Amino acid sequence: MASGKIEANKEVLQKVFSQDFWFVIPEYQRSYVWQKDNVSELLDDLIFAFENKPENEYFLGSLVLKRKDNNEFSEYEVLDGQQRLTTFFMLIAVMRDLLQDEDYKNTLQSMIYQKENKLKRIPSRQRITYEIRDNVEEFIKQFIISKNGTLSEELNEKAEENNISIANMAIAMLTMRDMLREKDNLEEFAGFLLNNALFIYVSTDNTEDAFRLFTILNNRGIPLTSADILKSSNIGKIKDKDEVKKYAAIWEELEGKYGENFDRFLAFIRTMLVKEKARANLLEEFETNVYKKGKLEMGKETIKFLMHYDNIYGEIIDLENPHLSNEYRNLITIMKLGLPSEDWIPPLMYYYSKFKMEKLIEFLKKLEFKFTGDWVCQQSPTYRIEAMNRILSVIEKTDQKDLDSLLEDKDLFGIDMEFYKQLIDGEVYKRRFGRYLLLKVEYLMGDNTVHLSGYNTISVEHVLPQNPDEDSKWAEDFTKEQRFYWLHRIANLVLISMKKNSKLSNLDFQEKKERYLKQRIDAFHGNKIFIQQNATWTPDVLKERQKEIVEMLLKN
Known part of the structure; x- marks a missing residue:
């Protein structure tokens, strides 16, 4: 069969979701696998671009398409890019339901669904048809095609489905809804998305060209x-x-x-x-x-x-080995939750491949301290990557009998301890590493009798509030200078397993302790124990707590 014509172009989102494109997700494609983090990170990036570079184009990724034999309706099979395309299919529906202006609503609805018009002999059809085995068509009709479907409370139930695609799609829409619901300038954001955000698409009418097409695209520098x-x-x-x-x-x-x-x-x-x-x-x-x-x-x-x-x-990494200790499992858990990248994973996998369980927890502790220390000390990503690569190189040269030498190599695992101490002893609330340090405190204060888990939501909460009432006990116990000094330091911060509640944040310590922390901080046992053991929250308490936490974090 002769090779077909290959076309490449870039199109803004409103053109991709127009009469020029009707998409089919073929049955050999996998389920919708994007997780909440994928969706929130994409939306965060889009909102940042809209708020900071509203005139610039924003590249959404690439689509590899195969033109269908019957191309009367500009129909394409999606060979690559279905995850992102499906995400925008849902995002357009969410914006339709959140916006108030009827013209905006109708415009967005027309991008995802064509209403039947018998007079013009126009059939009804949806922008993307799914032939994958997950039976998502009914879900799409109810929650995406139907107006206000994305606002349905039934989505919460669908998020618990065993069907992978349906559960992930429901979670994605709930995430989008939460992130966009309170935006004052949603109309402007929708305009930016439709007119500035763009896909690069490549299409062919020959299935046999598919792998060659991937190669061609790569040579052209398109990141597939x-x-x-x-x-x-x-x-x-x-x-x-x-x-x-x-x-x-x-x-x-x-x-x-x-x-x-x-x-x-x-x-x-x-x-x-x-x-x-x-x-x-x-x-x-x-x-x-x-x-x-x-x-x-x-x-x-x-x-x-x-x-x-x-x-x-x-x-x-996924902790399937039943012989792993809770100490190991808990440290891995917080590292996966809180570290800024996963560059620490290759050295850990390489070590295990060579030495198995021998002194694995000792190595992990050294590795974590090195990676965290360099990050807190503001070393560049390149520096941190090179530090991990040096560890890989030393592991390669190390024999079983020299394992202690590897673990005791101060040059290999050393950090700038003075700068590290200065930073963790200072204000950490507004620093990227603040939440991770609190997770590390939780890990260090635990006795590892249980495996830490269940961190669906993690928030950092001030105990001494940011804006206490002038007639509160806080104002009595702290001078303005003391409040300014302690507010954002780690001693005054705790982790809670829910979103922060601003109505409760300014309560005096005793009432806050009883009504808020005591009831809701169960997932973060270390913090809870400390708070329960103190009847007051004063500068003296904070001074002692700060000293204890900093010393704990300095231990390697």
């Missing part, structure tokens, strides 16, 4: 999923047909497991092999620094290598 190209290259090296099916199934299973994070997992693999900061995109890194340098052979060896580290990831 690297896993598809690596899969094609590695499976192509296997000659036996039965083995092709076997290893293709293994690859697809891994890809399904990691979802949108599969490229991240491949980047971990690259880091462990190369032990240097990536200077090019993932595909170029594999080709130039992995395959050409003989660090790994393309084909079955690569896929077996991925399987090996997938097992390790499951055991020590």
